[in-house]
Amino acid sequence: MAEREHLAKTTLLMTCRLVGGGAFIVAAAMKLRDVPALMLSIESFELLPAALIPFVAYTVPWVEIASGLALIYGFWSRSAAALAGVTYLVFTGALASVLLRGMEVDCGCFGALTGGGPVTWLSVVRNLVFFAACAAVMACGGGTASLDCSLESRVPESRLDRFERRPGTDPASAAAEPAS
Amino acid sequence: MKTHAIRFLVLLAIGLGVGLAHGLVGGLDMPRKPKTSVPGAAPAPVAHAEPAAMDPVAPETVEAAISEELKNLRAHVENGTAIVLDARTFDEYAEGHIPSAFHAPFEAFIGQVPDYMDMLLADPDQLIIVYCGGGDCHASESVGSQLMEYGIENVFVFEGGYPAWTEAGFAVETGGGSW
Numbered sequence: 001m002a003e004r005e006h007l008a009k010t011t012l013l014m015t016c017r018l019v020g021g022g023a024f025i026v027a028a029a030m031k032l033r034d035v036p037a038l039m040l041s042i043e044s045f046e047l048l049p050a051a052l053i054p055f056v057a058y059t060v061p062w063v064e065i066a067s068g069l070a071l072i073y074g075f076w077s078r079s080a081a082a083l084a085g086v087t088y089l090v091f092t093g094a095l096a097s098v099l100l101r102g103m104e105v106d107c108g109c110f111g112a113l114t115g116g117g118p119v120t121w122l123s124v125v126r127n128l129v130f131f132a133a134c135a136a137v138m139a140c141g142g143g144t145a146s147l148d149c150s151l152e153s154r155v156p157e158s159r160l161d162r163f164e165r166r167p168g169t170d171p172a173s174a175a176a177e178p179a180s
Numbered sequence: 181m182k183t184h185a186i187r188f189l190v191l192l193a194i195g196l197g198v199g200l201a202h203g204l205v206g207g208l209d210m211p212r213k214p215k216t217s218v219p220g221a222a223p224a225p226v227a228h229a230e231p232a233a234m235d236p237v238a239p240e241t242v243e244a245a246i247s248e249e250l251k252n253l254r255a256h257v258e259n260g261t262a263i264v265l266d267a268r269t270f271d272e273y274a275e276g277h278i279p280s281a282f283h284a285p286f287e288a289f290i291g292q293v294p295d296y297m298d299m300l301l302a303d304p305d306q307l308i309i310v311y312c313g314g315g316d317c318h319a320s321e322s323v324g325s326q327l328m329e330y331g332i333e334n335v336f337v338f339e340g341g342y343p344a345w346t347e348a349g350f351a352v353e354t355g356g357g358s359w
Contacts, residue, residue, distance in 0.1 A: 032202075034286075034289070034322075035206060036210075036211035036322075036325060036326075036329075037211075037286065037322045037325075039210055039211060040211060040213070040318055040321055040322055040325065041318060043210070044318055050210060053210060054203060054207075054208040054209060054210060055200070055203060055208060057203075058199045058200065058202050058203030058206065058208070059195060059196050059199030059200060059203070060199070061199065062194075062195040062196070062198040062199035062202065063191075063192060063195030063196065063199065064195070065195065065198075066191045066192075066194045066195035066198070067191055067195070070191055076184075076187040076190075076191065078184050078187075079184045079185075079187035079188040079190075079191060080187075080191055082184065082188050083188055083191050083192055104315045105318075106317065106318050106319075118315075
């Protein structure tokens with residue numbers, strides 16, 4: 001029973017990582033294919049001063065890639081999920097503000113390749129689903145099918161190894177020492 | 181907790197650092213935007229003065245309600261004094277577009293140079309009017325910006341887009357069309 005629960009949890013966390021991180025990678029790749037278009041898209045939200053827009057347009061996709069890749073591989077899972085979660089919340093806030101102001105703006109969420117669909121409440125719900133996936137990883141970690149888990153499982157061994165090699169404690173060296 | 185915060189900041193710094201480097205290489209400038217007031221057209225030559233299909237039953241009151249932009253665009257379409265580009269999707273274009281408009285989606289500029297650029301660059305002073313779905317649609321603005329990147333300066337965006345054209349009752353063309 002416990003084994004099934006463990007398997008279910010591992011699968012669920014892996015799915016959350018792949019969904020949250022995968023969406024970011026796809027979105028970033030689309031955005032980076034045409035950054036000037038992304039700048040125009042950000043400008044249409046009327047939330048940022050013009051001087052900041054190019055900086056945001058170039059850095060946001062790379063932040064998405066950094067957190068997305070870390071999430072997919074399960075490396076620093078909680079931190080990556082936190083970064084992705086914060087980013088999703090910022091995006092969701094921007095989308096909601098556009099809708100509350102009654103503006104009809106192209107989402108630009110996945111660059112220009114999505115056909116320029118307007119922002120709808122469905123876009124907000126979609127982002128909240130991605131945020132929920134990240135929140136799950138933030139709370140529970142990356143699960144056993146993650147790079148974190150593989151690295152953590154090696155740490156006790158190495159520590160034990162170091163402990164055993166301390167002078168006087170290593171059986172091999174103790175055996176080699178002549179009895180006094 | 182502290183470890184997670186440090187890792188969070190490291191990931192953020194990696195993203196910001198690479199992004200900033202990319203920005204410095206790509207240029208941290210906003211793209212130039214095309215103008216949005218469609219200029220007036222010269223009087224129609226006599227040979228083209230019979231645009232019956234273009235002119236729906238338009239009582240004077242309706243004609244007065246049509247914006248100056250739309251009137252100018254119609255004059256350009258009738259007189260053939262501008263190249264009109266439709267920046268919407270192919271399905272939307274095929275369903276109906278402004279007569280003589282060419283399909284020029286923004287996607288055609290992504291990672292490539294559209295085939296029709298040679299034709300447009302042959303006369304860089306040619307008036308080009310781009311439209312899309314109206315409202316806050318930005319496809320026309322994006323296409324216009326791309327054209328200006330290639331050195332075509334006489335680019336205008338018709339902000340009313342296809343909805344304004346159809347709401348005025350002007351004739352439309354359907355089908356795929358070609359360059």
